[in-house]
Amino acid sequence: MRNTCLAGVSPTVDGDPPGGRYDRRVSSPDERRDAIAQAAARARGCGRCPQLAATRTQVVFGSGDPDADLLVVADAPGREEDERGVSLLGRPRRVLDELLRETGIDPAAVWTTTALLCRPPDNRDPAPAELERCRAHLLAQVELVAPRVVCTLGTVATRVVRGVAEPILRVHGRTEVVELAGRRVRVLPVLHPAAALYRPQTLELLRRDLARLPGLLALPVPEQPRPVVVPPAAPLPPVAPDPAAGPPPDGQLGLF
Ligand code: SF4
Numbered sequence: 001m002r003n004t005c006l007a008g009v010s011p012t013v014d015g016d017p018p019g020g021r022y023d024r025r026v027s028s029p030d031e032r033r034d035a036i037a038q039a040a041a042r043a044r045g046c047g048r049c050p051q052l053a054a055t056r057t058q059v060v061f062g063s064g065d066p067d068a069d070l071l072v073v074a075d076a077p078g079r080e081e082d083e084r085g086v087s088l089l090g091r092p093r094r095v096l097d098e099l100l101r102e103t104g105i106d107p108a109a110v111w112t113t114t115a116l117l118c119r120p121p122d123n124r125d126p127a128p129a130e131l132e133r134c135r136a137h138l139l140a141q142v143e144l145v146a147p148r149v150v151c152t153l154g155t156v157a158t159r160v161v162r163g164v165a166e167p168i169l170r171v172h173g174r175t176e177v178v179e180l181a182g183r184r185v186r187v188l189p190v191l192h193p194a195a196a197l198y199r200p201q202t203l204e205l206l207r208r209d210l211a212r213l214p215g216l217l218a219l220p221v222p223e224q225p226r227p228v229v230v231p232p233a234a235p236l237p238p239v240a241p242d243p244a245a246g247p248p249p250d251g252q253l254g255l256f
Pocket of ligand 1: 043046047048049050052053059116117118130133134135137
């Protein structure tokens with residue numbers, strides 16, 4: 001497991017962060033990379049949203065460190081992301097990276113994706129049905145990367161991850177444990193860094209909320225849902241001989 005922090009979270013002797021090893025579905029790093037590559041290939045051929053499939057340059061799958069303890073979810077690709085095939089670029093990315101570094105988190109050790117993997121034409125808001133269809137691709141990434149913390153940027157990403165429609169200004173900075181892809185994970189909603197570009201007050205709120213990440217990454221992983229245990233089937237009672245069938249034929253030992 002890769003330690004996301006440059007400082008502030010001390011690895012234990014065996015290299016795991018405090019709080020123990022997170023049980024990843026694909027535990028081998030090589031197999032995890034293969035599984036992520038397969039999930040990306042499936043997404044790149046996705047045509048569930050016909051309008052987006054017809055207008056996108058490409059599907060923008062997540063990228064970063066497949067062993068990340070921190071997974072960042074933005075809203076949807078814009079023009080630059082659509083052209084280059086990478087999530088969250090330009091000035092919002094630079095702001096986020098700078099604020100992560102301030103907290104001691106290495107931006108290269110983070111997995112970044114978007115709630116919608118295709119650019120909406122003219123940068124319109126993603127439609128609820130599109131977000132619903134694309135949620136499977138997001139959950140696949142959460143399942144394979146298996147982060148300790150998911151940080152959602154802005155209203156759209158936060159709504160998709162939490163499954164509740166609330167304005168980001170009401171919920172930013174409030175951590176909660178959310179079950180995603182069968183695993184309980186800490187979620188930290190924050191303001192979108194694009195909103196902080198021109199407003200110093202918003203930048204300060206974002207900085208304050210992101211400063212919580214090292215502490216969250218250091219917490220023990222949340223208690224996980226219990227797997228459903230199917231009790232072994234009770235042995236079938238012996239079948240009583242059918243008196244109407246009469247005695248077995250001569251020479252047959254009654255094995256059948
Ligand atoms: S937005 Fe998501 S679900 Fe819709 S076509 Fe693109 S990859 Fe598929």
